Amino acid sequence: xxxxIFFQQLINGISLxxxxxxxxxxxxxxxxxxxxxxxxxxxxxMFAAYVAIYSIMFFALPWYVSFxxxxxxxxxxxxxxxxxxxxxxxxxxxxxxxxxxxxxxxxLENLAVVIIGGVPKAFPRPPLFDKVIMFWGLHVQVLTIYxxxxxxxxxxxxxxxxxxxxxxxxxxxxxxDFETTRLMGINLDRVIAVTFLLGxxxxxxGGIMWAMKYPQVNxxxxxxxxxxxxVAAVMGGIGNIIGAVIGGFLLGLGEVLIVALxxxxxxxxxxxxxxxxxxxxxxxxxxxxxxxxxx
Amino acid sequence: MNSxxxxxxxxxxxxxxxxxxxxxxxxxxxxxxxxxxxxxxxFITLAVSYNLVNGFCGVLHLGPNAFIAIGAYTxxxxxxxxxxxxxxxxxxxxxxxxxxxxxxxxxxxxxxxxLATVFAYLISFPxxxxxxxxxxxxxxxxxxxxxxxxxxxxxxxxxxxxxKGLAPHTNIWWTWGVAAITVILVAxxxxxxxxxxxKALREDETAARAMGVxxxxxxxxxxxxxxxxxxxxxxxxxxxxxxxxxxxxxFFLTFNLLIMIVxxxxxxxxxxxxxxxxxxWGGEALRIVERPMDLGVFTIPxxxxxxxxxxxxxxxxxIIFARRGVVxxxxxxxxxxxxxxxx
Numbered sequence: 001x002x003x004x005i006f007f008q009q010l011i012n013g014i015s016l017x018x019x020x021x022x023x024x025x026x027x028x029x030x031x032x033x034x035x036x037x038x039x040x041x042x043x044x045x046m047f048a049a050y051v052a053i054y055s056i057m058f059f060a061l062p063w064y065v066s067f068x069x070x071x072x073x074x075x076x077x078x079x080x081x082x083x084x085x086x087x088x089x090x091x092x093x094x095x096x097x098x099x100x101x102x103x104x105x106x107x108l109e110n111l112a113v114v115i116i117g118g119v120p121k122a123f124p125r126p127p128l129f130d131k132v133i134m135f136w137g138l139h140v141q142v143l144t145i146y147x148x149x150x151x152x153x154x155x156x157x158x159x160x161x162x163x164x165x166x167x168x169x170x171x172x173x174x175x176x177d178f179e180t181t182r183l184m185g186i187n188l189d190r191v192i193a194v195t196f197l198l199g200x201x202x203x204x205x206g207g208i209m210w211a212m213k214y215p216q217v218n219x220x221x222x223x224x225x226x227x228x229x230x231v232a233a234v235m236g237g238i239g240n241i242i243g244a245v246i247g248g249f250l251l252g253l254g255e256v257l258i259v260a261l262x263x264x265x266x267x268x269x270x271x272x273x274x275x276x277x278x279x280x281x282x283x284x285x286x287x288x289x290x291x292x293x294x295x
Numbered sequence: 296m297n298s299x300x301x302x303x304x305x306x307x308x309x310x311x312x313x314x315x316x317x318x319x320x321x322x323x324x325x326x327x328x329x330x331x332x333x334x335x336x337x338f339i340t341l342a343v344s345y346n347l348v349n350g351f352c353g354v355l356h357l358g359p360n361a362f363i364a365i366g367a368y369t370x371x372x373x374x375x376x377x378x379x380x381x382x383x384x385x386x387x388x389x390x391x392x393x394x395x396x397x398x399x400x401x402x403x404x405x406x407x408x409x410l411a412t413v414f415a416y417l418i419s420f421p422x423x424x425x426x427x428x429x430x431x432x433x434x435x436x437x438x439x440x441x442x443x444x445x446x447x448x449x450x451x452x453x454x455x456x457x458x459k460g461l462a463p464h465t466n467i468w469w470t471w472g473v474a475a476i477t478v479i480l481v482a483x484x485x486x487x488x489x490x491x492x493x494k495a496l497r498e499d500e501t502a503a504r505a506m507g508v509x510x511x512x513x514x515x516x517x518x519x520x521x522x523x524x525x526x527x528x529x530x531x532x533x534x535x536x537x538x539x540x541x542x543x544x545x546f547f548l549t550f551n552l553l554i555m556i557v558x559x560x561x562x563x564x565x566x567x568x569x570x571x572x573x574x575x576w577g578g579e580a581l582r583i584v585e586r587p588m589d590l591g592v593f594t595i596p597x598x599x600x601x602x603x604x605x606x607x608x609x610x611x612x613x614i615i616f617a618r619r620g621v622v623x624x625x626x627x628x629x630x631x632x633x634x635x636x637x638x
Contacts, residue, residue: 037428088615094427095355099557100614102357106550107607113600227439230432267447274436278421281433285425 004137009260010253015144017252018151019213021245022206023229024236025158026078026199032175032239033195035094039101040081042226043108044200045207048074049123049217050116052208056124063126071204078200079193087189112219123215147209154202155245162241167194175239224270228255231273235280237287246288251276302629310475321467329467331575333535336470337528338571340477342555343564344524347481349553350562351490352517353497354426357549358418358434361441362522364544365414366407366529368445371458371539373403383458387450400464404473404530411526412519414441419515426500438546445541457540458533465535473531477524482564482626484520493517497562554610560620565627570620581605 023045030038048070055066085104089097129143162168170191173181182188210225211217232251236243251273259266280287320332341359348356372380372393380389388394398406418437422430445452452458484490492513495503500510533539551574559570584601613620625631 031428035428037432085611085615092618095349095353095561096614096618098355098428098431099553100611102550102553103607103610103614106603107611110600110603110607114598114604118600227432227435231436234429234432268443271440271443274433274440277436278433281425281429282421285429 005260007136008138008140009256011138011140011144013253013256014249015147015213015252016256017232017249018148018245019206019210019225019248020229020232020252021248022151022154022209023203023225024233024244024248025155025241026203027230028233028236028238028241028244029171029195029199031233033171033178033192034086034097036086036097036101037230038081038086038199039098039226040085040105040108041199041203042222042224042229043105044074044078044081044203044222045210045225046112046217046219046222047077047108048204048207049211049221050112050121052211053121053123053217063128067208070208071201074204074207075197075201078196078203081200082192082196087192109219109223116219118219120216120218123211123217125212125215129212143209143212147213150205150209151245154205155241158198158202158241161198167191171195228273231277234277235287237289240287240289243287243289250288298630298633305629313471313475317467317471331579332467333465333470334578335572335575336467336474337531337535338555338575339474339568340470340524340528340531341552342559342567342571342574343474343477343481344521344528345552346556346559346561346564346567347485347517348521349556350560350567351485351497352493352514353562354514355428355431356422356434356518356521357431357546357553358436358438358441359521359525359552360544360546360548361434361438362411362415362525363529363532363548364441364445364541365411366526367533367539367544368452368458368529369410369526370400370403370407370530371461371533373398373406374400374462374464374534375458375460379460383456383460384450384453386454386456389453390450393451400462400469400534404527407530408523408527411522411529415519415522416515419518422518423511423514435546435549438544438549442541442544445544452541455541457538457543459538461534461537461539463534463537465531470531470535473524473527478564478568481520481524484516485564489513489516494562551606554606557610558613558620560622560624562624563620563622563626565625566620566622569622573621578602 023041026041026044027038030036030041051070051073052063052066055061055069056063059066061069081104085100086097089100125143129141129146131142132139133142133145134140160168162171167190170181170186171194173184173186174188174191178188181191206225206229207222210221214221228251229248232247233244234247235250236245236247238244254276255269255272258272259269265272317332320328324332341363345356345359348354372389373396375383376397377395380394384394418434422433422437425433446455448454485493492503492508493516495506495508496510496513504510555570555574556567557570558573559568560566581602584605585599
């Protein structure tokens with residue numbers, strides 16, 4: 001493999017990895033506070049993509065209105081998800097919460113099938129993201145470069161909220177000790193709502209970029225990015241935001257580079273993430289940045 | 296007559312009644328009714344064995360579809376005649392020893408169960424190092440990995456084309472026979488000291504460990520027994536529908552099993568049986584929501600996908616508002632019935 005192709009694949013890997021990272025943040029934040037794998041998180045990608053499509057196609061909104069609209073709508077959807085599927089089970093065994101999450105995920109997917117239909121829709125990619133630039137003999141779609149840049153901007157915004165604001169402090173406290181935080185008079189329902197809002201908005205940004213990257217939108221498009229992003233969150237150390245992004249980058253790079261180096265493995269690409277997951281759990285269950293799990 | 300002796304005769308009587316009912320359906324029922332009964336038998340096997348891990352051991356295992364797939368492919372490849380295999384494998388020929396062997400159905404079912412158990416043993420090392428959500432996602436990942444391999448190993452599974460033209464060996468006696476064996480064995484297991492240890496681990500692992508219960512050994516036994524019966528049921532399923540392909544064994548299958556055991560009552564074999572029966576019957580009954588409805592004056596068009604919406608809603612409503620399901624953790628047994636009648 002010559003150097004040009006290698007760099008081409010490297011850029012693709014970083015771009016894919018940043019999408020995983022963006023989605024992984026939502027998983028890691030919710031897990032940090034509620035100790036719940038939000039199975040329906042991946043389906044929020046699908047939700048955001050459909051809102052963006054419909055607002056562009058039916059209401060003829062320009063993309064710079066429709067994308068933020070989709071992101072806000074998905075954030076509210078995240079809160080609704082928590083209120084309807086998870087809040088009634090706050091004091092229930094964890095297994096019930098997880099089953100409810102799986103049910104919510106299937107409900108979202110199949111509601112989309114019923115309302116929109118299972119036929120994939122083409123995503124109208126705005127011309128701004130469509131350009132191809134060439135340098136050093138590489139052909140790169142500008143979207144591929146924008147994706148990691150947008151991810152980093154959103155990450156710094158999120159880190160600011162989590163580490164510099166009052167609600168961020170409450171979120172960190174809740175992830176350290178849920179009960180004590182409640183005893184300190186902090187409104188946990190509000191903290192959880194903000195967590196879902198932020199995580200879902202990031203997932204929406206990821207979903208829109210995913211739909212521009214692979215412009216086929218269907219009701220089940222969120223499953224694989226969702227599961228892989230969760231693997232990325234575990235890799236990075238669950239509960240750790242920066243870890244989730246690093247895990248996402250590593251997973252995306254690994255997936256792309258392994259297929260590039262050994263083309264015979266292309267068919268096994270979707271299994272790669274799970275093999276990584278099993279290896280991480282076997283040898284370093286706390287992930288790259290994680291703290292030791294206490295019982 | 297002491298209660299153990301009485302229960303034995305009552306159990307025998309119940310089995311005979313079941314036999315007579317099945318015999319009547321098999322002789323006089325329509326093909327459609329027999330088909331639903333076959334599904335019901337397979338679902339009972341699957342749900343009862345799945346419930347052993349999820350309900351009694353208390354770990355959320357999300358990969359039974361992997362073991363069903365392994366069982367289905369193993370049994371299918373063993374019962375097909377060499378000529379049929381050649382017809383099926385048109386892209387790449389089947390690898391050597393499998394391309395010539397052909398064994399009876401029973402032997403293929405046992406092989407299916409054993410191979411599923413071997414895979415369960417191999418995956419148990421990463422699986423039982425973790426608990427809770429991690430365990431759920433590792434087993435879910437294993438299910439996906441098996442599906443990816445079924446798609447990719449062209450010379451072993453025929454890839455996305457799947458296997459067609461299997462002999463329809465499965466009949467009502469096979470499905471309900473296996474279901475009865477599963478229920479009896481699982482019931483005996485959970486009433487043994489092993490079963491009590493599993494329940495102790497479910498309630499509080501730390502306390503159970505303090506009492507000297509080894510979590511790994513007990514969870515492993517539950518996992519292996521469950522995988523064995525899932526594999527056998529996979530073999531039955533393959534020879535019931537006579538065509539298998541990787542798309543049959545997605546997470547969707549696991550989701551259906553989860554609905555059955557949650558609705559029936561997590562941690563109750565009776566509940567798993569009831570859940571499976573309800574699902575087999577309800578799945579058919581709910582077809583009306585996807586069919587166009589003719590009201591004489593006008594027609595309501597059928598809505599594809601509506602059945603799954605209803606199923607997901609049922610799962611969520613049960614888990615949020617009626618977490619115990621139909622029977623909770625109660626079991627139907629003769630002592631309980633006798634107490635009820637005396638009151």
